Amino acid sequence: MKAFTLKHALALTVFALSPAFSPALVNAQSSQHSHHETQPPQTQEDHSQHKMPAPPPQEERPSSVAPITDEARKAAFPDVQGHTVHDHAINYYVLFDQFEWQNGSDQPDLHWNTRGWVGRDRDRLWFRAEGEREDGDVTDADAELLYGRAISRWWEVVGGVRQEFQPEPSRTWAAFGIQGVAPYFLEVEAAAYVGASGRTQFRFETEYDLLITNRLILEPSIELQAFGKSDPERGLGSGLGIIESGLRLRYEFRRELAPYIGIAWKQKYFGTADYARAAGERVGSTRLAVGLHFWF
Numbered sequence: 227m228k229a230f231t232l233k234h235a236l237a238l239t240v241f242a243l244s245p246a247f248s249p250a251l252v253n254a255q256s257s258q259h260s261h262h263e264t265q266p267p268q269t270q271e272d273h274s275q276h277k278m279p280a281p282p283p284q285e286e287r288p289s290s291v292a293p294i295t296d297e298a299r300k301a302a303f304p305d306v307q308g309h310t311v312h313d314h315a316i317n318y319y320v321l322f323d324q325f326e327w328q329n330g331s332d333q334p335d336l337h338w339n340t341r342g343w344v345g346r347d348r349d350r351l352w353f354r355a356e357g358e359r360e361d362g363d364v365t366d367a368d369a370e371l372l373y374g375r376a377i378s379r380w381w382e383v384v385g386g387v388r389q390e391f392q393p394e395p396s397r398t399w400a401a402f403g404i405q406g407v408a409p410y411f412l413e414v415e416a417a418a419y420v421g422a423s424g425r426t427q428f429r430f431e432t433e434y435d436l437l438i439t440n441r442l443i444l445e446p447s448i449e450l451q452a453f454g455k456s457d458p459e460r461g462l463g464s465g466l467g468i469i470e471s472g473l474r475l476r477y478e479f480r481r482e483l484a485p486y487i488g489i490a491w492k493q494k495y496f497g498t499a500d501y502a503r504a505a506g507e508r509v510g511s512t513r514l515a516v517g518l519h520f521w522f
Contacts, residue, residue, distance in 0.1 A: 395459055425453075463496055483519075486515075
């Protein structure tokens, strides 16, 4: 039998004490292993449960538009200085487009061209007057009285009578035509005239206001006259007879009052020119014009 040594005694002592230290050892091992455990993989977030916010409810539209009332009309078209749109008020307008002294190679003379109207928005009574005076005598004068009816925003038809006083003999004509504002604010007047003995005339006039500044305005104009048959008593031949044109520069001190200077040309053609030569008159002329443009 082997001897009981110190080594054997130590082994026996550890064996006897092992049940008391076993729980602590187990806990220590568990603690160490918990630090080495891998975290479970994160799952991808499910967006199927996320919904967009619902749009705000739309207002229901009325099934029909409410009728326009008198109060709505008054609010949209207020009374402006006692004048409302398409009312029954009587208004008027008088324009002296040309009131000037012309000076050329012959004696100075006075020239006038005026027009105006009185009436309502759609129906008006128009008048026109034009003439010349040379050496103190009226050499050319005519006047028209016309009824005008608006057919669109910018145009109206006219009809009435025209009376020519000079040169002699005087003539009376039935007149009808159209007038208004063409695109680019080109003012246009076109009229036809029918007189006794089958005589006819045609007149076309246009002018344009070119604004150099808000007050300085250049106005070119042109007027053509043609005749259906010759009138030897008045020195007028058939066809294109007379063309008058001008270029006037005015300055508006006020919108209603503007002095101007310019140049006026007048030329006779064909049979009318032949009558002028036979009478010893000039066929064409160029004149300096100084005048006043005003309206009220």
